[in-house]
Amino acid sequence: MTSDTTQTELASAVTEPVIDSATEDLRERIARARVVLWDFDGPICRLFAGHSAEQVAIELVVWLERQGLHGLLTVAERESPDPHVVLRAVNLRHPGSDLVEELEERLTQEELRAVPRAMPTAYADVLIQTWQAVGARLAITTNNSARTVRSYLQERKVTRCFSPHIYGRTQNLHLLKPDPYCLNLALERMGAAPSTALMIGDSPADYRAACRAGVPFLGYARNERKEKELRAVGAQTIVDSFEPVLGVVRGLSGTGQA
Numbered sequence: 705m706t707s708d709t710t711q712t713e714l715a716s717a718v719t720e721p722v723i724d725s726a727t728e729d730l731r732e733r734i735a736r737a738r739v740v741l742w743d744f745d746g747p748i749c750r751l752f753a754g755h756s757a758e759q760v761a762i763e764l765v766v767w768l769e770r771q772g773l774h775g776l777l778t779v780a781e782r783e784s785p786d787p788h789v790v791l792r793a794v795n796l797r798h799p800g801s802d803l804v805e806e807l808e809e810r811l812t813q814e815e816l817r818a819v820p821r822a823m824p825t826a827y828a829d830v831l832i833q834t835w836q837a838v839g840a841r842l843a844i845t846t847n848n849s850a851r852t853v854r855s856y857l858q859e860r861k862v863t864r865c866f867s868p869h870i871y872g873r874t875q876n877l878h879l880l881k882p883d884p885y886c887l888n889l890a891l892e893r894m895g896a897a898p899s900t901a902l903m904i905g906d907s908p909a910d911y912r913a914a915c916r917a918g919v920p921f922l923g924y925a926r927n928e929r930k931e932k933e934l935r936a937v938g939a940q941t942i943v944d945s946f947e948p949v950l951g952v953v954r955g956l957s958g959t960g961q962a
Contacts, residue, residue: 737902746906754821870871882912
């Protein structure tokens with residue numbers, strides 16, 4: 705038979721959850737955030753889930769070759785599955801040209817075609833709505849076209865949570881992340897200090913842009929490869945699901961912290 709004191713201690717051990725340092729760090733980052741800057745493709749949805757990004761990259765390369773520009777790209781650039789690699793490469797060699805403008809528009813049209821088959825990230829919609837409801841201000845800071853983002857948000861009926869703060873790709877392609885331009889622009893337009901913001905991203909470029917802007921970072925990694933890529937550049941606070949983030953944000957409504 706155990707004493708009353710021992711029984712109380714055992715009950716406490718069962719009912720009081722152990723909070724590890726990673727969970728505490730997550731809570732602190734969320735609690736401090738008055739402004740949340742979201743990357744788009746990854747944290748909010750998988751844009752090319754039903755419309756292959758690799759095929760888009762191939763089509764951009766084919767279009768360039770039809771213009772007689774086969775030698776413009778290196779072998780690695782021609783074989784990259786990322787259409788942004790093709791776009792950056794052309795801009796590097798012909799910055800600000802009509803060629804870059806046409807290629808960027810072609811990529812935008814492919815992104816827009818992808819929207820109807822994009823796969824929403826689990827818990828993202830409800831997290832976005834809940835975070836706004838508890839008082840945070842939200843923005844999109846992305847290398848995708850702002851037109852693409854608006855089209856997707858309208859389909860999901862969450863445009864109001866971000867509008868007018870949607871900062872996407874422009875034809876000044878040297879300002880794509882990891883350049884912090886879109887983050888700095890969002891902070892400026894929202895009148896927010898970097899220390900009061902939180903960037904949610906899923907790529908090394910997102911992390912580097914956040915670091916350069918002085919904004920705390922929360923990584924989202926939907927698989928082990930993504931997590932390894934983020935940890936390799938120094939990201940420490942990473943989640944593989946937004947479910948725990950949603951739980952923390954819901955808790956803010958009763959604390960007066962949001």
